[in-house]
Amino acid sequence: MGAHRREFLAGVKAELPILLGVNPFGMIYGVLALSAGLPATLAFAMSSVVFAGSAQFVAAQLIGTGAPGIVILVTTVIVNLRHVLYSASVAPHLKHLNTRWKCLLAYFLTDEVYAVAITRAAQSGASPSGPPSLRWYFLGAGLAQWSAWQTSTLVGIGLGTQIPPGWALDFAIALTFIALVIPTLTDRPTVAAALSAGIVAVLTAAWPYKLGLVAAAVVGILVGLLVEGKPKPGAPRP
Amino acid sequence: MSTTPLALGFLVVGMGIATYAIRLSLILLLGRLTVPPLVQRALRFVPPAVLSALIFPDLLLPGGTVMSSLGNPRLLAGALAGVVAWKSKNALLAIAVGMVALWVLQALLRV
Secondary structure, three states: OHHHHHHHHHHHHHHHHHHHHHHHHHHHHHHHHHHOOOOHHHHHHHHHHOOOHHHHHHHHHHHHOOOOHHHHHHHHHHHHOHHHHHHHHHHHHHOOOOHHHHHHHHHOOOHHHHHHHHHHHHHOOOOOOOOOOHHHHHHHHHHHHHHHHHHHHHHHHHHHOOOOHHHOOOHHHHHHHHHHHHHHOOOHHHHHHHHHHHHHHHHOOOOHHHHHHHHHHHHHHHHHHHHHOOOOOOOOOO | OOOOHHHHHHHHHHHHHHHHHHHHHHHHHEOOEOOOHHHHHHHOOHHHHHHHHHHHHHHHOOOOOOOOOOOOHHHHHHHHHHHHHHHHOOHHHHHHHHHHHHHHHHHHHHO
């Protein structure tokens, strides 16, 4: 049991520096969800039930513009699709666990917790089943982030009711997206994906039900794939 | 905004189920299901595509019409935030600079 507790605390500790960055975003989310028209209880419920920062920002923005639920749901799925990769990546390290543990840990599989947990699993060496206590480490990191996300959302909701509308805080959503998108622009294909999606989004802004957003995302992803070109391992180079 | 709190409640639950199902998917189905290579390649384009699709209309169509002129404070403040995010690699600094820039530009343009 001592080993389990040590691993749990090590997971919490590994997550702490990340929380410095997570807390302000939780607060910004809380403020913005209110200004988008979400009641305080639902703004908070989203942090507990969905527990996915970028999807929550996107949903808050879409709710504010009156987009229909189905478009918001589809967008949530698109934004969170990357978690399929995380799920695949941690799966070999969790395969010896029972279903209850798998179902519990999956709930905590955010970008940040994934980063910390997979680093630990990789450090544990060649053993495919990972260290025996990876689940406690994972749980520690997950609970640390979960608690921080809930409390910072609450603080943001508390602040949100105090802030006058003249401050144009809705603009902080666009700014948050800008700050998040810049680091993803690492090469020509990603820049092409971003520019094409942005242009299509402007051209289709008048489409009903925010369907232009879905169209823009799909076009951007396709353009990214096209610019990247098909990798041909073993193909003769000219 | 015409959406009722009840509809929003269903939406939150739906988003939660979708997100959880995605996260749990391959942890449970490993060995029975693999991610096709094309999808794996496509996934890295999701963040730049979706985020830009949200950003561009916000900056270029603040009132519903295209405003690419210097009289558009959102475009200028957003561009400045982008440069700060790129140079400093500090997301919170970029958000703070962009917000202050918007307030300053709005005050200047109102005069």
